[in-house]
Amino acid sequence: MPKAPRIAVTDVTLRDGMHAIRHQFSVDDVRAIAAALDDVGVSHIEVSHGDGLGGSTIQYGFAKENEDDLIRAAREVVRRARLTALLLPGIGIIEDMKRVQKLGVETIRIATHCTEADISEQHMREAKKLGLEVVGFLMMAHMLAPEDLAHQARLMASYGADVVYVVDSAGAMLPEDAYARVKALREALPDTVEVGFHAHHNLGLSIANSFAAVDAGATRIDASLKGLGAGAGNTPLEVFAAAAAKRGLETGLDLYKAMDAAEDVLRPRVPRLVEIDRASLTLGYAGVYSSFLLHAYRAAEQFGVDARDILVELGKKKVVGGQEDMILDVALALKKQKEAAAAR
Amino acid sequence: MPKAPRIAVTDVTLRDGMHAIRHQFSVDDVRAIAAALDDVGVSHIEVSHGDGLGGSTIQYGFAKENEDDLIRAAREVVRRARLTALLLPGIGIIEDMKRVQKLGVETIRIATHCTEADISEQHMREAKKLGLEVVGFLMMAHMLAPEDLAHQARLMASYGADVVYVVDSAGAMLPEDAYARVKALREALPDTVEVGFHAHHNLGLSIANSFAAVDAGATRIDASLKGLGAGAGNTPLEVFAAAAAKRGLETGLDLYKAMDAAEDVLRPRVPRLVEIDRASLTLGYAGVYSSFLLHAYRAAEQFGVDARDILVELGKKKVVGGQEDMILDVALALKKQKEAAAAR
Structure with a gap:
């Protein structure tokens, strides 16, 4: 058993979860879900279109509501967690970042394909100047060898990232893959930069991969209620809370509140749950x-x-x-x- | 990475899966599902009431059809896999075992609470005399320390068991728990006795726990289509097939056929899928x-x-x-x- 570290959990129900409901959460949904999550004890609550700020387009799918209204709704109810937004350079722009900071966003996560950290430079430097917490998000990270991924992470750290995530976008990693990548980042980055892990459940391994990431030094883990997210979904928050407690990990999550948020707040608001079906399983298998x-x-x-x-x-x-x-x-x-x- | 062993997969869709549909599979369902599973390449197909032979009672829930008819239906279509039945001494009796052998059952799995292997003695000795393959099934195995569980497993081996399973009935184990128990059995049993692992998914860890079991020396793994089973269900067969292939494990399973059996054969025959809900998560957490x-x-x-x-x-x-x-x-x-x- 590893020594109990303190793991901060970022909830992505209101961002990656948007993919699973074609970006149709309403302002009321966001208010109710964000309030429940804040009470559960997650450290960050991400609210954005599934493809980040500015994603509500014909190409990525129109959201039900204006993104500023969704962020304002979350801001009204979130007391403890840091309000977070995702930005993919090219879809979102620097002006989006400035605008949502004025609405109360405190943390910006800047995502690039795992080989293209360099396109995050301008956004990260500007975000740092604005005083935002800056999180780098290296997507499809299974496609790069650990040492190459660590090189990309070092670039993000040099632009000012406070945290760099290994993102298993396709849910294609085994626990040993997650471990090796997080470990490589942990060894390559200065101690002042945290490492995070974002799982997808395509191979049924989101909880185990998150554990492997923690064992390798990750201190930030993404999760969502009922695993709501793209494809086979993300690490289910309430299940992670239970399994992590059994494992002696300190997450700050209230297990019963997490279960209740999943079942009483989220469940009635989504038409169907995510599952590992033929399509999502094939994507994870193929990567x-x-x-x-x-x-x-x-x-x-x-x-x-x-x-x-x-x-x-x-x-x-x-x-x-x-x-x-x-x-x-x-x-x-x-x-x-x-x-x-x-x-x- | 561990060296690639040969893992035989026992499918329990038509036994543990019975719990999830209140034992209502029809003869036609069994025929279709067993035929598909046989084609997927599982080594054993278990067909019984959720609580084993003789389980169709007011206490355990009446099955839709007579158990002999269900076994006959499977026997008609199964060519490659060994037809298997479960028996819990006290619910099923030795006569049940003899009767189903005449219908074509080749393997009998005899289940007891993990501390009570001794009540399987008569059934196992009789099964061996009949020439059946005999599998011991130590239920709620998370409740016993590895060395105590190994002691119970040795009892079963002394009665003639060809295989002894570590059964995580409550889905309460972490990968390290599964590893420790399988390892203890593997070290305590003669080489001629195989070790198996039966997972439940209450903590979202069925695939990872099955991997841990394999790493510790298990050569038999239970799974079911879509994870159909009691509580949060079992290890989903099609997902295990994909993840095991990625991990370099030889399972003999045809991945595409497993996906198709799950989605085209099983899915239309069940009203709802199993999920990790508040109740099943609490059971796994509490054990x-x-x-x-x-x-x-x-x-x-x-x-x-x-x-x-x-x-x-x-x-x-x-x-x-x-x-x-x-x-x-x-x-x-x-x-x-x-x-x-x-x-x-």
């Missing part, structure tokens, strides 16, 4: 972006191959967002393989 | 029997205390089935504590 899913299904039909084989192949090739044209190449190659096999 | 739940809620109402506090206290006292009268004592003590605290 690819969820945005590839629909393209892969289309290509599979066109070429008469299994969409899962396409996704697994894309994972092997480490294809990233913007390379969607690769999907047709992969489908065609698989079709040829299949024909060659049939001819033998 | 108590699900049969205590209703009693605890009643006592909580009567004495004006939180049912969860009752369950946690019962867990600490290691109360077992048959000691339900303890629930009132615990509730009364909690009420007095509460009054004393209020008076201070």
Whole structure:
């Protein structure tokens, strides 16, 4: 058993959870959920479109309400936790950050693909000047070897990040993968910079991966009520609270309040829960972006191959967002393989 | 990474899964699900009432169909896997075992509370004489220290068990708990006796605990489609197949077929999926029997205390089935504590 550290839990129900309900939380939903979370004892409550500030667009999906109204609703009720927003440079801009700080946001999380920390430089430096707590968010972190990920994290730290997260966007990591990456960051970063871990549950390992991250030195863990989040969802907050208490980890979470928030506050407000279904399991297994899913299904039909084989192949090739044209190449190659096999 | 062992997976969808649908699978359901599972490549398919042979009673819940008809339906379609039945001495009897063997059952799993291996002696010796494969099933295994559990397992081995399972009935184990118990059994048993692990998902750790069990020497793992099972359910077969493949474990499972069986065969046949809700999470956290739940809620109402506090206290006292009268004592003590605290 590791020695009991103090783990700060950032709740993402009102940000990553937005993906699971197509960004349709209302101002009333946000007020009720944020108030309950604040009472549970999470250290940070993130409120944003699933794709961050400025994400409410035809490309990423229109939110039900204006993002400023959602942030104001949370600000009215949050007393203990730090109000947090996510920003993906390119979707959100520096002006968004300034605007939400005036509404009461205290922590900004700046997310980039794991190989592109350098595009966060301007935003981080500006956020530091504004006096915000700055958190770097290295997405799809399973795609980079630990030492390369640590290099990207060092860049973020050099821009002023107070915390850098290893983000398992595709839910593709095993506990040993989470451990190795967090450990590499912990060893590469100065003691003044914390390491965080954001899990997805595609392989059913969100709790175990979060434990592995803590064992490797992470002091920030993301979670959400009922695991509400993109794909198979995130680490379920109430389950993490229970399992962490059993493990002797200090999280500051009130277990019964977390259970009640999940069941009495969140559950009635969502039409369905997240689950590990064929699509999300395939994404975790292949380790690819969820945005590839629909393209892969289309290509599979066109070429008469299994969409899962396409996704697994894309994972092997480490294809990233913007390379969607690769999907047709992969489908065609698989079709040829299949024909060659049939001819033998 | 551990060296790749060969893991045989026993499917319990048609036995533990029965609990989740109040034992209402039809002959047609069993035929369809067993055929799909056989094609997935599981080594054993267990078909029984949730509480084992003879469990269809007013006390344990009446099954939709006669157990012989369900076993016959499975026998018609299962080609590769060993057809398996569960028996709890006291609920099922030796005659049940003989009868189902004639219907084609090849493996019998004999389950006792973890401290009571000795009540399996007659059944195991008789099963061995009949030429059945014999599996011992030590339930609520989190309640015993590893070395004491190993002692019980040695008893089962001495009666002729070919395999002994560590059964986390309440889903109360952390990975380190599963590891320690499987390891103790592996070291205590002769090499000719395999060790198995049966997880429940109450703390969201079924996959991770199964991995820990494999690392400690388990070569038999239980799973079910979509995790269908009592409480928060079992290790989801299709998710285990994917995560195990990523980990380099040889399971003999066809991942795509497992996904398809879960989604196309099982899913349409159940009204709702299992989930980690307040009740099942509390059971896992407290480490108590699900049969205590209703009693605890009643006592909580009567004495004006939180049912969860009752369950946690019962867990600490290691109360077992048959000691339900303890629930009132615990509730009364909690009420007095509460009054004393209020008076201070």
